[in-house]
Amino acid sequence: MKNVPDKNILLFKSCLVSVEYPGIESSTKYVFDKIGVDYHVDRAQTCCTGLGHYSDVFDQFSTTVNGARHFALANKLNRPNMVMMCATCYAINKKVANILNNNEEVRDEVNQVFDDCGYDWMKFNKGDLDSRENIFHIIDIFYSKRKEIAKNIKYDFSDFNIATHHGCHYCKVHYGDTIEGIRNPHIIDDVVNACGVETIGWYDFKRTTCGSGFSQRFVHKKHSLTVTLDKLKSLKENKTNILIHLCPNCHVQFDRYQTYVGDKIGEEFNIVHLNIAQFLALAMGADPYDVVGIQTHTVPVEPILKDLKPLSKDNKDEIIEKVSYKVDLDESEDFNMEADTVKVEVNETN
Amino acid sequence: MVEKFREDSLDLEEYISHNIKSSKPKGLLKCVQCGMCTSVCPAAQHSNYNPRSMVECVLEGDTAVIEDEDIWYCFYCYTCHSICPADNSPCEVNQVLRQIAVDKGIADDHLIPFLGFGDSFLNHGIGGIPENFFPEMKEDIGDDWWDFKTHLDDVRNHLGLDPVFPSEEAIVEVSTILKSCGFEDRINKIRNHHKDED
Numbered sequence: 001m002k003n004v005p006d007k008n009i010l011l012f013k014s015c016l017v018s019v020e021y022p023g024i025e026s027s028t029k030y031v032f033d034k035i036g037v038d039y040h041v042d043r044a045q046t047c048c049t050g051l052g053h054y055s056d057v058f059d060q061f062s063t064t065v066n067g068a069r070h071f072a073l074a075n076k077l078n079r080p081n082m083v084m085m086c087a088t089c090y091a092i093n094k095k096v097a098n099i100l101n102n103n104e105e106v107r108d109e110v111n112q113v114f115d116d117c118g119y120d121w122m123k124f125n126k127g128d129l130d131s132r133e134n135i136f137h138i139i140d141i142f143y144s145k146r147k148e149i150a151k152n153i154k155y156d157f158s159d160f161n162i163a164t165h166h167g168c169h170y171c172k173v174h175y176g177d178t179i180e181g182i183r184n185p186h187i188i189d190d191v192v193n194a195c196g197v198e199t200i201g202w203y204d205f206k207r208t209t210c211g212s213g214f215s216q217r218f219v220h221k222k223h224s225l226t227v228t229l230d231k232l233k234s235l236k237e238n239k240t241n242i243l244i245h246l247c248p249n250c251h252v253q254f255d256r257y258q259t260y261v262g263d264k265i266g267e268e269f270n271i272v273h274l275n276i277a278q279f280l281a282l283a284m285g286a287d288p289y290d291v292v293g294i295q296t297h298t299v300p301v302e303p304i305l306k307d308l309k310p311l312s313k314d315n316k317d318e319i320i321e322k323v324s325y326k327v328d329l330d331e332s333e334d335f336n337m338e339a340d341t342v343k344v345e346v347n348e349t350n
Numbered sequence: 351m352v353e354k355f356r357e358d359s360l361d362l363e364e365y366i367s368h369n370i371k372s373s374k375p376k377g378l379l380k381c382v383q384c385g386m387c388t389s390v391c392p393a394a395q396h397s398n399y400n401p402r403s404m405v406e407c408v409l410e411g412d413t414a415v416i417e418d419e420d421i422w423y424c425f426y427c428y429t430c431h432s433i434c435p436a437d438n439s440p441c442e443v444n445q446v447l448r449q450i451a452v453d454k455g456i457a458d459d460h461l462i463p464f465l466g467f468g469d470s471f472l473n474h475g476i477g478g479i480p481e482n483f484f485p486e487m488k489e490d491i492g493d494d495w496w497d498f499k500t501h502l503d504d505v506r507n508h509l510g511l512d513p514v515f516p517s518e519e520a521i522v523e524v525s526t527i528l529k530s531c532g533f534e535d536r537i538n539k540i541r542n543h544h545k546d547e548d
């Protein structure tokens with residue numbers, strides 16, 4: 001497994017997390033505190049441009065200038081490990097880092113902009129921040145801390161059918177950097193396993209986009225929601241109770257629009273949507289309203305909470321042992337090589 | 351290459367391969383027209399858009415593809431990018447085509463609804479869904495969502511989180527660099543061009 005940092009982290013705020021599901025940020029902090037991750041959130045950080053970028057409003061050069069400022073900020077704070085709560089921020093910042101490191105012409109032009117503005121400290125020198133070494137998603141951190149997660153679990157989610165939505169911009173853009181699976185992404189499933197819960201694993205349309213398509217839901221609503229519906233139907237066939245996300249944009253698409261699309265076709269989808277950080281926080285006993293922020297969700301989370309049972313001491317010991325065994329196995333190189341060859345044969349619907 | 355599009359000298363394939371957006375510059379010419387991208391493409395399943403034929407047009411130098419409305423149905427989901435056997439990225443090719451359309455001034459209608467992303471960035475330092483979409487969202491999602499939106503600060507406070515907006519200093523910095531790099535001009539140009547046409 002690649003080297004995932006647990007200190008000198010700049011936890012990168014996501015504008016969609018901030019304004020739609022702020023509980024993702026408070027849950028991330030809660031879980032990071034429990035599993036021993038050193039992080040900082042900074043008010044000088046703005047936003048990655050993601051939504052505007054993929055709506056074609058931002059050009060790549062402007063996005064790169066904006067990104068370079070954040071890299072300089074991370075280095076200035078001595079927190080060069082940037083960790084994202086949003087899949088789009090993850091892909092955008094990685095791409096910006098690759099451009100700045102590999103394209104001298106653009107790098108010079110970006111630095112010229114900083115020169116013109118008198119912001120010397122923002123200038124980027126080749127190697128200042130590396131896409132693979134320094135840019136991560138919270139899911140990477142959780143994955144690397146599965147043993148610590150297992151030790152902190154207080155509630156038992158094993159009676160629920162849990163599915164995962166990995167989305168696109170974590171798995172499919174910089175797929176060479178992604179941990180655990182491109183054809184059958186399962187890093188969220190593995191983190192959920194660390195709480196002693198088996199997910200439903202593969203399902204039809206597991207890899208498919210949420211359908212938001214950035215501009216698509218706003219200007220081609222039917223086109224967008226048809227894709228969402230494909231996925232919801234498959235999830236329903238698999239009797240899913242909870243869908244776990246790693247990106248606030250997919251979260252909006254499913255949580256905010258599930259009832260709307262259901263009404264359109266006269267079907268009910270009783271699926272609760274949680275970000276992986278919210279799921280972990282709940283499993284660790286965080287308060288649903290003071291930490292997890294379920295009051296901002298459209299599909300009520302309460303029906304799940306009322307059926308939650310505390311984890312018994314015996315069960316917990318068993319989980320810790322199992323997770324520990326699995327993590328050690330995953331970390332042995334030979335096994336990883338074998339797993340890679342197996343992955344290629346996984347069937348794929350989309 | 352931070353180069354503006356010039357119609358007279360446009361070699362589509364060359365322009366796209368060398369564009370700042372292209373992370374797989376060598377892939378485009380290697381496309382074997384296998385159609386794998388189209389077979390996994392959610393947009394192709396639900397609209398007339400077809401990434402394989404879009405790439406074919408680019409390789410044939412058929413500039414009419416820039417004006418093709420179908421390219422605006424792509425989800426930017428990168429599924430094609432992650433599976434193409436020739437290491438091409440139809441997703442990024444499409445993104446560059448749309449940027450050419452923007453530079454040509456024929457994409458105003460597509461961008462106008464989203465200019466709020468740019469305004470919000472220049473004024474408040476963050477993105478967020480443009481306000482012009484709120485009425486429809488409120489209608490679709492419901493009053494509870496709207497109620498939450500109007501109490502966002504209280505909720506954040508309750509969760510122990512900082513205010514949504516970055517520090518004043520940060521907003522000034524971002525706004526300054528985005529003006530200097532031409533971003534403000536870009537969105538003003540789109541807005542004014544659009545007004546002139548009305």
Ligand code: SF4
Nearest residue numbers: 015016050051088089
């Ligand atoms: S990707 Fe989206 S949610 Fe994340 S910061 Fe950028 S614009 Fe905001």
Ligand code: SF4
Nearest residue numbers: 167168169210249250
């Ligand atoms: S599923 Fe949708 S929102 Fe999520 S990462 Fe993919 S495109 Fe983005």
Ligand code: SF4
Nearest residue numbers: 381382384385387434
């Ligand atoms: S872009 Fe790739 S997947 Fe699509 S037709 Fe060409 S080679 Fe095949």
Ligand code: SF4
Nearest residue numbers: 391424425427428430
């Ligand atoms: S990025 Fe666009 S072309 Fe590629 S698979 Fe997704 S919708 Fe299709």
